[in-house]
Amino acid sequence: MKTNGVYKRAYNQCLSLLSSQKPGDVLASEPQLSRQLNVSRTTVRAVIAGLIRNGLVKQGERERRLLRLPLRTDYLDSAELEPLADMLERKFMAWMVGPDCQPGGVINGLDLARQFGVSTSAIRECLNKFSHYGLLERQSNGRWRALGLTVEFVEELFDMREVMEYRAVDRFVALPPGHPAWEALTRMEEQHRALLADFDRRYREFSELDHRFHKLVNGVSPNRFFSNIQGVMSAIFHYHYQWNKKLEKERNHVAVREHLAYIEGLKSGDLEKARAASRLHLETARTTMMASIEIAP
Numbered sequence: 590m591k592t593n594g595v596y597k598r599a600y601n602q603c604l605s606l607l608s609s610q611k612p613g614d615v616l617a618s619e620p621q622l623s624r625q626l627n628v629s630r631t632t633v634r635a636v637i638a639g640l641i642r643n644g645l646v647k648q649g650e651r652e653r654r655l656l657r658l659p660l661r662t663d664y665l666d667s668a669e670l671e672p673l674a675d676m677l678e679r680k681f682m683a684w685m686v687g688p689d690c691q692p693g694g695v696i697n698g699l700d701l702a703r704q705f706g707v708s709t710s711a712i713r714e715c716l717n718k719f720s721h722y723g724l725l726e727r728q729s730n731g732r733w734r735a736l737g738l739t740v741e742f743v744e745e746l747f748d749m750r751e752v753m754e755y756r757a758v759d760r761f762v763a764l765p766p767g768h769p770a771w772e773a774l775t776r777m778e779e780q781h782r783a784l785l786a787d788f789d790r791r792y793r794e795f796s797e798l799d800h801r802f803h804k805l806v807n808g809v810s811p812n813r814f815f816s817n818i819q820g821v822m823s824a825i826f827h828y829h830y831q832w833n834k835k836l837e838k839e840r841n842h843v844a845v846r847e848h849l850a851y852i853e854g855l856k857s858g859d860l861e862k863a864r865a866a867s868r869l870h871l872e873t874a875r876t877t878m879m880a881s882i883e884i885a886p
Contacts, residue, residue: 594676595706597665599628600636604659607645616646616653627673627711629702673707677715680705682800685735696725696733740879747875754803757810758867762860770809771856777802778852785845795841802848806855840877847873 622633640646647656702712719725725733847870854866
């Protein structure tokens with residue numbers, strides 16, 4: 590649990606809450622902390638156990654009291670922690686492209702909250718975000734239904750993706766040599782080659798890798814409108830590939846190769862080469878997506 594991102598984030602947030610109190614104060618109840626930290630009660634109990642173990646909190650017969658104020662050294666390393674909303678969106682996308690979610694299927698928000706170790710309000714916000722773009726439909730009793738997409742919707746989505754990503758490619762190539770995006774791109778290339786080296790076993794991991802790659806490229810050209818739909822856009826592309834599992838492995842293999850050519854184009858500093866690799870990859874993605882929709886039951 591200590592290495593879990595949700596736990597680390599909640600633990601550090603709880604320390605921040607306790608820093609405004611004084612020794613001897615009674616801790617908030619588990620339901621209150623769950624709401625304040627925006628995580629499940631299971632995670633809250635793990636956080637409290639950690640606080641007790643580290644000598645910050647004492648467990649009494651009926652209540653828990655703060656023994657001392659948190660120190661800087663009490664905080665867990667959070668250098669690699671992503672924001673809760675981003676983490677939850679990523680987990681939801683990974684779940685959605687898995688075998689447990691199919692077009693037309695019912696999604697239980699409460700079950701997902703328990704599975705991801707977050708509060709129901711956090712999962713509700715995530716599902717609401719996806720529903721705004723026509724991917725989910727809200728039903729009664731905290732349930733949602735996964736919807737299909739129209740050809741027109743996907744065409745419009747790809748048009749927007751191409752406009753934004755082509756602009757991002759121009760900016761990426763123009764980055765100065767010391768920019769951290771170059772180091773991140775090198776790590777991304779290594780991850781692609783590692784996936785390719787064990788492709789038969791790991792090919793279904795491509796979905797998340799694809800999401801992170803395009804997020805990196807588009808991240809150098811921040812746009813408040815595009816960033817709001819980047820995760821949703823990535824989920825839609827891969828979610829509907831599940832309709833045609835027969836070609837999933839072949840599609841992913843082609844995409845990994847195209848990513849590597851795309852990365853090579855960016856690293857070359859040759860703008861035309863980078864643009865050409867980007868255009869080829871996005872055109873392939875459009876074609877396979879449209880084919881996926883056309884064969885959908």
